[in-house]
Amino acid sequence: MCGQAPRAARGDTDSDHGSTIVTDERTDVLHSWCVQSQWDAPTIVGGRGAHLFAADGRDFLDMSSLAECSNLGHQHPRVVAAIREQAERLCFVTSAWGARPRAALARALLDRSGFDGGRVFFTLGGADANEHAVKFARQARGVADGLVVTRERSYHGATYACMAWSGDTRTNESPVADTRFVAHVPPPYAYRCPFGSSDADDCGRRAAAAVAAALDAHGVERCAAVLMEPNAGTNGIVAPDTYWPALRRATRERGVCLIADEIMSGFGRCGEWFAWQRHGEAGRPDLMTLAKGLTGAHLPLGAVVLSAAVAKRLENEMLNTGLTYCGHPLACAAGLAALAAYDDERLIERSRRLGAQMLERVTAMQARVPAIGDVRGGDGLFVVIELVRDRATREPPAAWPDTPPALRSLVARARDAGVSFATRGNLILLAPPLVIEENELADALALLERLLLELHADQRPSMPIFDDQQDIRHPRASGDPS
Numbered sequence: 175m176c177g178q179a180p181r182a183a184r185g186d187t188d189s190d191h192g193s194t195i196v197t198d199e200r201t202d203v204l205h206s207w208c209v210q211s212q213w214d215a216p217t218i219v220g221g222r223g224a225h226l227f228a229a230d231g232r233d234f235l236d237m238s239s240l241a242e243c244s245n246l247g248h249q250h251p252r253v254v255a256a257i258r259e260q261a262e263r264l265c266f267v268t269s270a271w272g273a274r275p276r277a278a279l280a281r282a283l284l285d286r287s288g289f290d291g292g293r294v295f296f297t298l299g300g301a302d303a304n305e306h307a308v309k310f311a312r313q314a315r316g317v318a319d320g321l322v323v324t325r326e327r328s329y330h331g332a333t334y335a336c337m338a339w340s341g342d343t344r345t346n347e348s349p350v351a352d353t354r355f356v357a358h359v360p361p362p363y364a365y366r367c368p369f370g371s372s373d374a375d376d377c378g379r380r381a382a383a384a385v386a387a388a389l390d391a392h393g394v395e396r397c398a399a400v401l402m403e404p405n406a407g408t409n410g411i412v413a414p415d416t417y418w419p420a421l422r423r424a425t426r427e428r429g430v431c432l433i434a435d436e437i438m439s440g441f442g443r444c445g446e447w448f449a450w451q452r453h454g455e456a457g458r459p460d461l462m463t464l465a466k467g468l469t470g471a472h473l474p475l476g477a478v479v480l481s482a483a484v485a486k487r488l489e490n491e492m493l494n495t496g497l498t499y500c501g502h503p504l505a506c507a508a509g510l511a512a513l514a515a516y517d518d519e520r521l522i523e524r525s526r527r528l529g530a531q532m533l534e535r536v537t538a539m540q541a542r543v544p545a546i547g548d549v550r551g552g553d554g555l556f557v558v559i560e561l562v563r564d565r566a567t568r569e570p571p572a573a574w575p576d577t578p579p580a581l582r583s584l585v586a587r588a589r590d591a592g593v594s595f596a597t598r599g600n601l602i603l604l605a606p607p608l609v610i611e612e613n614e615l616a617d618a619l620a621l622l623e624r625l626l627l628e629l630h631a632d633q634r635p636s637m638p639i640f641d642d643q644q645d646i647r648h649p650r651a652s653g654d655p656s
């Protein structure tokens with residue numbers, strides 16, 4: 175985990191692989207999203223349900239599903255068994271040849287999304303799914319260099335093209351991300367509405383209208399796609415309900431492809447298989463991208479699901495793209511087992527029910543904890559808490575995307591108490607596995623409330639809730655919101 179002061183190098187003894195070797199991940203591995211010299215995290219050697227087990231014997235309740243990806247919890251027995259079984263039969267064949275788990279998973283995804291007559295292109299993860307979705311949209315629209323409209327405060331991946339499309343402070347700073355073919359619009363961020371509206375629904379409508387205006391201003395014939403997260407995202411924006419249907423109308427009227435980036439919001443995270451489904455047919459995109467929950471992160475896998483209309487446009491044209499591991503049989507077998515687990519354990523419904531409960535509890539907590547400015551989400555097991563220095567003025571404790579030291583220390587204290595929370599800037603992102611036990615969820619929220627109140631008490635009366643004398647610049651505080 176990034177963000178804590180460096181400790182002396184620590185070796186872990188790893189005897190799982192035949193011989194006893196000493197590993198020191200802190201010196202040998204280049205880690206993502208952190209200053210290398212500051213990386214300091216426990217080594218995880220096992221897991222079960224919502225728990226992760228560390229090499230030093232500690233047990234952590236995972237309140238973020240790691241990078242909001244382990245929707246099925248850790249080591250789901252059904253997925254592990256399917257991987258084992260497929261490994262014994264056939265580990266790999268390229269997509270130049272057929273593979274049964276690949277065909278079955280494509281069909282299962284088309285069925286669950288209702289994309290009748292569509293097709294599925296498999297990738298290795300989220301970023302390459304977004305890259306391919308845009309490629310397909312451009313090819314279908316016949317504009318090879320077509321513009322992509324995305325929004326500020328969004329994240330679509332860390333390849334160069336995805337960095338350009340993302341509206342994320344972590345990727346915007348890259349001098350080589352090619353921003354010639356992207357237009358960013360303000361986000362549907364109702365708590366701090368960029369359009370000056372104090373009504374959430376109105377803010378959502380205005381944000382969708384800003385997309386329409388961007389398409390018109392750039393010329394619809396030059397635009398290939400609008401790429402957006404429909405609900406959950408690491409930037410902590412949860413669009414008001416008015417946003418997505420209005421976006422769909424605006425893109426359909428203009429003939430521009432709408433791509434739903436469901437990489438985080440899919441597979442029950444927002445209470446549906448795919449978050450756009452909350453809006454029914456009025457929300458159906460032209461393409462959607464998947465990863466993370468697709469296998470519950472047991473193996474790397476991403477996908478682009480294409481509507482029948484987009485697939486038809488590509489049907490008789492050369493598709494000049496591919497990845498060696500497109501539709502890897504092992505990963506597809508994991509995906510199939512994951513889908514069966516979501517179904518049989520009724521985890522999508524469970525997420526909707528527990529998400530509503532979590533929202534209610536955190537909203538009640540807000541009445542007792544002055545540092546909580548806003549609480550949003552809750553369509554499934556995804557709730558964002560936005561902390562403020564002063565609730566009346568909504569003054570943030572740190573300028574986005576910096577994380578206040580008090581929040582980092584809260585996360586460290588929670589981890590000492592056996593619970594792992596993810597944060598980003600002034601936000602706490604609650605996204606536990608959909609299999610979390612109800613009492614575990616209640617206990618974790620009670621701990622969070624206690625720590626937030628202690629934070630407040632610790633700093634009274636001489637200090638404000640958040641002390642700005644300390645250094646607050648750090649790209650990421652905790653958890654794994656990638």
Ligand code: PLP
Binds near residue numbers: 299304332655
């Ligand atoms: N899109 C969204 C909405 C994401 O949250 C992420 C990762 O967090 C990505 C894309 C990138 O996925 P990956 O890290 O698998 O490339």
